[in-house]
Amino acid sequence: MTQTLAIGPYNSADRAALVDAFDATVLDGPTGLADLDADVRAGITAVAYMGHHAFGAAQMDLLPGLKLVANYGVGYDAIDVAAADARGIKVTNTPDVLNDDVADLAVAMWLMQGRQMRAAEAHVRSGDWAKNGPVPLNRKLSDGTAGIMGMGRIGRDIADRLAAFKMDIHYHARSEKDTPGWTYHADPVELAKAVDFMFVALVGGPATEKYVSADVIAALGPKGVIVNISRGSVIDEEALLDALESGAIAGAGLDVFVGEPQVNPRFLTLENVVLQPHQGSGTVQTRAAMAQLQRDNVAAQLKGAALLTPVN
Amino acid sequence: MTQTLAIGPYNSADRAALVDAFDATVLDGPTGLADLDADVRAGITAVAYMGHHAFGAAQMDLLPGLKLVANYGVGYDAIDVAAADARGIKVTNTPDVLNDDVADLAVAMWLMQGRQMRAAEAHVRSGDWAKNGPVPLNRKLSDGTAGIMGMGRIGRDIADRLAAFKMDIHYHARSEKDTPGWTYHADPVELAKAVDFMFVALVGGPATEKYVSADVIAALGPKGVIVNISRGSVIDEEALLDALESGAIAGAGLDVFVGEPQVNPRFLTLENVVLQPHQGSGTVQTRAAMAQLQRDNVAAQLKGAALLTPVN
Structure with missing residues (x-):
């Protein structure tokens, strides 16, 4: 069973890359979390997160084995870092590339x-x-x-x-x-x-x-x-x-x-x-680099290596 | 009688400045030249030029005492510099400020x-x-x-x-x-x-x-x-x-x-x-600086001083 859950409105290329690399389960947003089988939830150690919906204590508590929330984007204000800290969950973002x-x-x-x-x-x-x-x-x-x-x-x-x-x-x-x-x-x-x-x-x-x-x-x-x-x-x-x-x-x-x-x-x-419609990082090259850095953080977590861009 | 003829679509501030400084006669464009009195034309030694209409041998020959065409703008392709050279007429432009x-x-x-x-x-x-x-x-x-x-x-x-x-x-x-x-x-x-x-x-x-x-x-x-x-x-x-x-x-x-x-x-x-509608130099500050440099060239000519920005 997969350890990786991808949450967010990924484009088809990034979604495919997450499935290819990690056999990830994919949700369009965090509201779908509660509907996942408890067995699936229990196996998740890494979330690849994208989007502006809040991801906090309530979501984290549905994933008891969670060790990493790897955010897509430099701004991680959607993620409750204090709640993550309290649960020993690391958070990463995608700085610099954008x-x-x-x-x-x-x-x-x-x-x-x-x-x-x-x-x-x-x-x-x-x-x-x-x-x-x-x-x-x-x-x-x-x-x-x-x-x-x-x-x-x-x-x-x-x-x-x-x-x-x-x-x-x-x-x-x-x-x-x-x-x-x-x-x-x-x-x-x-x-x-x-x-x-x-x-x-x-x-x-x-x-x-x-x-x-x-x-x-x-x-x-x-x-x-x-x-x-x-x-x-x-x-x-x-x-x-x-x-x-x-x-x-x-x-x-x-x-x-x-x-x-x-x-x-x-x-x-x-x-x-x-x-402008929040297109600051909205280029093909940069969004691909952000997605790659997110996957690199997930891969590091799964193999026990140091995270590339931790924020906590 | 004035020695200065201003030709072109000047705004009211620049037109007033040319009249104030030189008691300039003002024409909206070079087509009006032939209609000026021969006496007025004979007295003109400096033209303050603005616009993209051609100003060449035919226009210069209507101004037998002409010594300077002071162009408003860095690009002076409207002015026939070879024709000016042949008549001992100097041309200036307004480089750098734009x-x-x-x-x-x-x-x-x-x-x-x-x-x-x-x-x-x-x-x-x-x-x-x-x-x-x-x-x-x-x-x-x-x-x-x-x-x-x-x-x-x-x-x-x-x-x-x-x-x-x-x-x-x-x-x-x-x-x-x-x-x-x-x-x-x-x-x-x-x-x-x-x-x-x-x-x-x-x-x-x-x-x-x-x-x-x-x-x-x-x-x-x-x-x-x-x-x-x-x-x-x-x-x-x-x-x-x-x-x-x-x-x-x-x-x-x-x-x-x-x-x-x-x-x-x-x-x-x-x-x-x-x-864009040819607004490259189209700011209040820069157009004022261009107009000032044009007037400074005219003033230099009238008092026999060195031209500031000659092109020939």
Whole structure:
């Protein structure tokens, strides 16, 4: 009987790879767990997890032999790590392999918002350019001030890109980092006051809920733009919507939302935002690398080797 | 009587600045030249030029005292420099001040095309994300191979940005340049063979017409994407359209078109292209800097000082 249970909306290639490698039993989501035979559940030592549904004490207790939850994705806020710790269960994630894609999308949303490229593209495609002349002038982006909220590996990859756009880089993190002379702010509000463009690259989860608060948003000011590629939960989304609607800030580029894939309908009528469907890591190459790293963690656990990317 | 004639579709601020500084006479375009009084024409020593209408021997001969054509823009292909030389007329342009904006837009079109951000945004705004799930996976951009066609100042600014995306940089120019180890190709077809993403940053004009030829486009291949921020004329646009329609290349990001603002309607139905209305330098800050540099050249001419940015 298999020791591996794959849970989540895997694509057919990744699902097949999990079955090939581990003879995995596959569930579309954690709600199917209780319906598995108790014999099957008792034999499971590793879960290959994918998705944003909560996986906590209740799910873990249905798998009494569980030793590993191998998450697909760098953000593992769906998994209750404290509950895992209490049961001697290890958790792994898939860091680093997705940094480039996520940083690319962050910079892309910044550029697309600042240069109003969606409206400009519609201007060409509708024939308005020929009929009515040029689009309004936009704002210059290069040579401005950018703030990174959360200087982890992805934050650093965003900052390295922005530095090539001649941006003056500021950041906030729990502690000062080794950087090429970038400006550290211990207080997130002070970061917001110092910059026009704020890139949010925080870890998700309860500790960072609404970390980008109404006060941070207000401090950014009317020239401010927020780019978020981390989790919807890290921003006070109601305060963000109020600020976007009133002009208290200039705009936003958002790949993540509270309650996604449902998106607050107030976003949908705004012209000063770029809205993307959580596609930060969504490339063929990177998703394959994430799936491989997840399987490598499962394989390490099954043969008693050291986990590659443990988080607890 | 004024010595300065401003020709082109200036915005109200730039027009007012030209009148304030030089008591300039203003025409919307060169066709109005012949209707000016001969006395006025005879007094003109400097033209502040803006736009893409041709300004050549016929226009120059209507201004017998002309000493300077100060172009607004880095590309001066509308101005017949040989005709100017023959008449002892100097030409200036507005280089450098727009490099950042144009390079920003080049990188932006690359990212927006590769990550299919227009379709992804429509997926969010239509509600399809919640109803039908994620968008298809796209291609990874960072860590790929990029080719710069024309390594002038703007090409270099594009390459410097792409280097921060961990791209392997290749380039073609008339001669090898001092670069951080980038790969020079003397032959444009060889450049196209070596890379997936080609950024066209050539100077416009007759010498570069269709320089990105059908052969260059074919050599780029089915994973190839062309980004053009220079002039529509530098690409064989019919060959490009054929390649985009057939899948001979993967896509394009275009800010410039043959015959713009009219755009070949074959572009308008393509989903694998990003289309922008020649907004490369179109920011408030940069257009103001371009207008200032143009006026500084006119002022230098009028007081007999050295021109700031002569091209002949």
